[in-house]
Amino acid sequence: MSDTDVTDTDVSEPDAGDAAEADPRHIAAVATLADVLGEAMLDHHSQRGELWVRVHHDSWQRAGYALRDDLGCRWFDFLSAIDWLPSPFGRDMDAEQDWPTSGPPARDTTITHGVAGGETRLQIFARAAAVEGNPGGGNLAVTLKADLPNENPAIETWIPVYAGANWHEREAWEMFGIAFIGHPDLRHIYLPGEFEGHPLRKDFPLLARRVKPWPGLVDVEDMPSTDEPRS
């Protein structure tokens, strides 16, 4: 992990990606993906030994094949999604009864995206790694991202690429309401069949928190000998 310490030296640099991008494997991988996908590769980012590539959602399955066949990332790690909308409930640190009259304060709901950018609210990401034939030498691992349309989010399934994506896609469907085109059985995986809503969407409320005051708001007390400045 020689490229982790790069970030130590340029803390002030807002985007530490430039320095870490010296990893030749990442440069080669990005070049290969750009070759195969062309316009569909939208953005990429490299930091602390990790490589993120954002692709267009129409080319999601094609990008998966490129990852597996052209980059040799045959080990499927995970597939999930993220809802970039800031939670309308804040961090749920205070219940409704904390503002008996005024109602909750206004929340900023501007969407800001993470590394490798983004355009819409829901983003799917998946990671695969090349694990064979290089014992002791570290692995090339790529996290692919794709933006999903705001209306009726749907994307191609990865099951033909990585068989293990089956359950991950069921999970993403259940948690975010993302449809996977071509998935043979999109059913509830964790929750009972009659469950309504998609829990990991930010606008899904945790009801217990809405009705009870949050007991752990102040959980850090001054230690007797602490003379550190409080941040």
Added chain:
Amino acid sequence: MGLVESGKMPAPLTKLLNIGRKYSLWVYQWGLACCAIEMGAAFGSPRYDVMRLGVIPFPASPRQADLVVVSGTVTDKMVPSILRLYEQMPDPKYVISMGSCANCGGPYWDSYSVTKGIDQIIPVDVYVPGCPPRPEALLEGIVLLQERIANEDMTARWKGDPIVVG
């Protein structure tokens, strides 16, 4: 058994019957989460050796059990199964709720999928707090349950308040 149900059993006979029940508690292990391992340590390991208390942890089916230990997180998806197996147990039956999750939801008090307390669906005799409780705590819960059985008036079986260890 008509005598027991009518509540007109002579006191010495009740006592004798209670001693018999107290020292042959067949316990069905409903292990769900982390607590299941501590329950396994209490019931299955040589160090804690629950059988010296007259508790037999072997029934493969709730139909043979007097006592069920619900240990671990109960989710809304699991509740119907728990209710069904509880209803299969013959009376008189006892329930030990082991661990914070089974008692009240524990660290998942705000989760969307966890049932906040097994006592919402079945009556609980002994609550053992802890996350997870040590095996000794479960053993103490069993001893307290045995005391309760020893002094039990069969007719008032369901009238007593739950016991809290600790």
Added chain:
Amino acid sequence: MSVTEREQRAFIAAAAADARVNVELETEGMTLNIGPQHPATHGTLRIIARLDGEQVVAAEPVMGYMHRGYEKLAEVRTYPQVTTLINRIDWLGSFANEVPFILAAEQLMEVEVPPRAAWIRTILFELSRLANIALFLGDMGVQLGALTPVFFAFRDREFVLNQIEAVTGGRFHPNFDRIGGLKDDLPKGWIEETRGVMVKMRTFCDELEDLLMGNEIFEARTRGVGVIPADIALSYGLSGANLRASGVDWDMRRDNPCGLVYDQLDWKVWTHPDGDSFARYWVRLQETREATYMVEQMLDGLPAGPVMAKVPVIIKVPAGEAYVATENPLGVMGYYVVSKGDLGPFRVKIRSASFNNISVTPWVMRGVYVPDVITILASLYFILGDIDR
């Protein structure tokens, strides 16, 4: 074994499974429900198996009986509070669950951990591996009808738990790892005691090797049962001993130690080419023994110094995304942490090993006999909390 040969073998295995199911005496189908509460399912996994006579035509695991919603709960907790929760994902090796999350938070905060903290972390990491795998080694015997090993496992596991408790104060859920180091240093006399425990654990491994390896029943029920070829294992994302038992020489501890000190130790990654249930048991047994040697080396080389770096009292993690995975007892466990500079994470994706490991069961259970279902489940070794999260 070359790749082509391996692929060929996979094809033959799949074809044989289809042929066995379809050609033999066709009886009326039957659906067998195993679980959700069944001793062989380590908790609350439910398997719905369609049977043709004694053979499984299709098996489908049903999860979710232990789903507690970690990823949602992590979004409404602060960073130090999250470690309390994630202890309970894989409840047999709790300390190992904390480490990747803390490492990810440290990467985002760019905190350098003192060397002593990194070493003690690694020691506790390996101790939780011992506590975890020891139970598997005994439990596998129980699933196959040998009751003795599990008593041995519970007996000797207590010694490891005692050592973990002596440091952290918790037998199960230590919650000992902090962003920037550890809560406390080792207690006095702990190092010597741990050496003794490592010797005991090696004796335990030897005992189990005597009891089970070479035992005719054990071999007959595990050899050739539940073969997972390497390419299937890779595409399903299997990890840990399950992947190494299929002949893939890959271990996160060696290839990407990521803040832990495995690169300074002398140790070996064990693999087995067969990919069957026996191979998975054998690899885990060797790994347990290897872990005791690793702990001994770390006890010898433990550097002096503080165990906590300077971090602010109230922890705010700068905005960014980090993914850190470590080789946990059950396999690769990773946390994808997205921070927005707040007190708590914006999103945490928990990549747990058992979820991927168990997703291969519909594939591997085609055409096996009913008792083999139990063998395969036991040898894949999962913890329900690690599947459902």
